Amino acid sequence: MRSYTRFPEEGPGNFRIGTQVIVRESQTAVFFRDGNALDVFGPGRHTIVTYNIPLVVDAIGKALFNEATPFPAEVYYISMREFVDKKWGTPQPIIVRNPNMGLGVALLQGFGTYSFQIKDPQQFVTQIVGAQGMYSTTDIEGRLRSMLLSKLQDLLGETAAKQSVPELIGLTEELGAGVRAKAQDDFAAIGLTLKAFYIENMRPSSKSAEELRAMGMLDMQTYTQLQAADALRDAAQNPSGGAGLTAGIGAGIGVGNIINQSLSGMTGAAAAGASQTPPPQHLRAAALHP
Numbered sequence: 001m002r003s004y005t006r007f008p009e010e011g012p013g014n015f016r017i018g019t020q021v022i023v024r025e026s027q028t029a030v031f032f033r034d035g036n037a038l039d040v041f042g043p044g045r046h047t048i049v050t051y052n053i054p055l056v057v058d059a060i061g062k063a064l065f066n067e068a069t070p071f072p073a074e075v076y077y078i079s080m081r082e083f084v085d086k087k088w089g090t091p092q093p094i095i096v097r098n099p100n101m102g103l104g105v106a107l108l109q110g111f112g113t114y115s116f117q118i119k120d121p122q123q124f125v126t127q128i129v130g131a132q133g134m135y136s137t138t139d140i141e142g143r144l145r146s147m148l149l150s151k152l153q154d155l156l157g158e159t160a161a162k163q164s165v166p167e168l169i170g171l172t173e174e175l176g177a178g179v180r181a182k183a184q185d186d187f188a189a190i191g192l193t194l195k196a197f198y199i200e201n202m203r204p205s206s207k208s209a210e211e212l213r214a215m216g217m218l219d220m221q222t223y224t225q226l227q228a229a230d231a232l233r234d235a236a237q238n239p240s241g242g243a244g245l246t247a248g249i250g251a252g253i254g255v256g257n258i259i260n261q262s263l264s265g266m267t268g269a270a271a272a273g274a275s276q277t278p279p280p281q282h283l284r285a286a287a288l289h290p
Contacts, residue, residue, distance in 0.1 A: 012072035033073040096160035107205035124191030151182040172199040
């Protein structure tokens with residue numbers, strides 16, 4: 001469902017006094033010309049006459065005076081329904097502080113849904129069509145997602161200063177309400193209201209090592225260690241690999257340390273055993289039969 005429909009689809013429409021404009025239920029019609037929204041009509045049948053469309057008629061009068069007839073303009077039919085189940089997601093992980101855990105930072109990815117509704121049709125047409133030159137619903141939704149992700153990143157930064165990442169991941173409802181509150185002014189500026197914002201999933205990125213290194217936040221030694229941990233994780237996920245190994249960077253490093261310690265212990269035990277030469281056969285026999 002589109003948020004608005006333009007009539008005509010291309011170029012200006014030709015309107016004269018006496019032209020009828022039909023607006024359906026859950027719609028609002030906005031006359032638009034030369035970057036300005038002239039008048040707004042609700043559901044019903046409207047005839048262009050002086051008593052109900054004064055701004056449009058005034059513009060028609062000027063057009064007639066300049067011998068430019070009929071009056072060129074566009075009509076935008078705005079849907080006033082709530083647009084639900086719109087998708088959002090993090091195209092790039094969001095970096096947040098994670099004090100006293102791992103590297104001290106974490107990369108979070110998330111996705112969910114949101115819904116919006118057009119609150120001020122005249123403001124919407126003026127800002128979206130006149131100021132931004134957007135004509136497709138896809139363009140509008142791309143801008144809305146950018147606004148929401150900006151607010152989410154800002155909120156995560158504020159929340160991570162007080163909560164650990166595991167605690168933060170559990171606050172999806174509170175984070176959703178926070179994004180709604182932060183984004184309302186930006187939505188209102190283009191004639192919209194944000195009705196809902198839901199976080200369906202929030203989790204650490206599965207490629208933290210590569211992404212942190214690309215951000216210049218890892219040295220080569222740390223990166224190599226994390227790569228080794230990832231290799232252990234991949235081996236654990238392989239049915240033919242070692243059983244019981246857990247996934248994740250922190251767990252991977254822990255498993256690596258355990259393996260190293262185990263290998264060191266085995267090497268030490270072997271060395272200790274080699275230093276103790278077994279007694280000759282006759283001495284062992286004598287010990288058994290004194």
